Amino acid sequence: MIVIHSPEHARHHSQCEVHNGALVPSFESPRRAEIVLEAVTAADLGPIRPPSADGLAPAAVLHRVDYLRFLETIWNDWQSAGRAGEAMAFSWCTHAFRPRQEPLGLDARLGYYSFCVDTTINAGTWGAARSAADVCRTAAAVVCDGAAGAFALCRPPGHHAGPGYFGGYCFLNNAGIAAQTLRDGGCARVAVLDVDFHHGNGTQDVFYQRGDVPFASLHGDPRHCFPFYSGHADETGAGPGAGATLNLPLPPGTTWPTYAEALDHALRWLGGFDPDALVVSLGLDTFAGDPISAFRLETDDFPRLGERLASLGKPTVFVLEGGYAAEDLGRNAVGVLGGFESASGSGGNR
Numbered sequence: 001m002i003v004i005h006s007p008e009h010a011r012h013h014s015q016c017e018v019h020n021g022a023l024v025p026s027f028e029s030p031r032r033a034e035i036v037l038e039a040v041t042a043a044d045l046g047p048i049r050p051p052s053a054d055g056l057a058p059a060a061v062l063h064r065v066d067y068l069r070f071l072e073t074i075w076n077d078w079q080s081a082g083r084a085g086e087a088m089a090f091s092w093c094t095h096a097f098r099p100r101q102e103p104l105g106l107d108a109r110l111g112y113y114s115f116c117v118d119t120t121i122n123a124g125t126w127g128a129a130r131s132a133a134d135v136c137r138t139a140a141a142v143v144c145d146g147a148a149g150a151f152a153l154c155r156p157p158g159h160h161a162g163p164g165y166f167g168g169y170c171f172l173n174n175a176g177i178a179a180q181t182l183r184d185g186g187c188a189r190v191a192v193l194d195v196d197f198h199h200g201n202g203t204q205d206v207f208y209q210r211g212d213v214p215f216a217s218l219h220g221d222p223r224h225c226f227p228f229y230s231g232h233a234d235e236t237g238a239g240p241g242a243g244a245t246l247n248l249p250l251p252p253g254t255t256w257p258t259y260a261e262a263l264d265h266a267l268r269w270l271g272g273f274d275p276d277a278l279v280v281s282l283g284l285d286t287f288a289g290d291p292i293s294a295f296r297l298e299t300d301d302f303p304r305l306g307e308r309l310a311s312l313g314k315p316t317v318f319v320l321e322g323g324y325a326a327e328d329l330g331r332n333a334v335g336v337l338g339g340f341e342s343a344s345g346s347g348g349n350r
């Protein structure tokens, strides 16, 4: 399997986040990608290539132009204002307020374009987010060119980023960028399956009214689990996308047998759209050892997950999302990717 990776990801390194009422080191760190890179290298998964495509074009289809401009400029504005530390929001437009146009103040803009307090912006954030977009567009292009599978080894993750907002460590919707690239490359329909522990609210949002990119997600029940306000079973799409979203919330403590049943259901459902390709939002925070999640998958379950993903029989782009048990991240990622390769017999396409 071809792996696309850029060291530019390390430019985004959040120093802190609010967790359980305290300021703690960010769970989302460059170390995560480094560990996965070490593991895919040691496993000889396939050639590791740098990105060669500009991911901003597909990103511009999914994200609002004012939001992209905000991401590009907010750090300079923050610095110009003499602010110390990292840029982070502390006030949001809740449902009791009337949404208006983009506000002017720094803190108001940060709140306007985000939905939670776990995600900070620093000097390298925009560059790292752009590099992740480039990685995803390149990985999708590799699949457009005939590869059976490609792995976008990137961060910061993307599936919580919506048309006009960041949060959940995400800025640009990486999986969406991969799917849009596949659409632009000639795929009539592209399925997106999100197996991260947390609901892919951003991916759902960017495709909610589109019928060409069916989206399925298995995740912790949002009544208990972040991002809380998205991912319920009755969210099924709208307009041309009506019926093209499937949410399968599962209870905290879910183990492999229950998970596998939901996974099979999601794959059958996606297969019903007869997609030309599959994008997998590969979050590995379903692992029992994850510090901020609540499923109970074990390392031995991840190859099984990869085998089942191969059963769809479609060219597949894997996009790295969450997973915060950093020291276990590499072997679990290789477990999924290796399971996919052995089940699909695509090792020869390396």
Ligand SMILES: [Zn+2]
Binding pocket: 196, 197, 198, 283, 285, 321, 322, 323
């Ligand atoms: Zn997650």
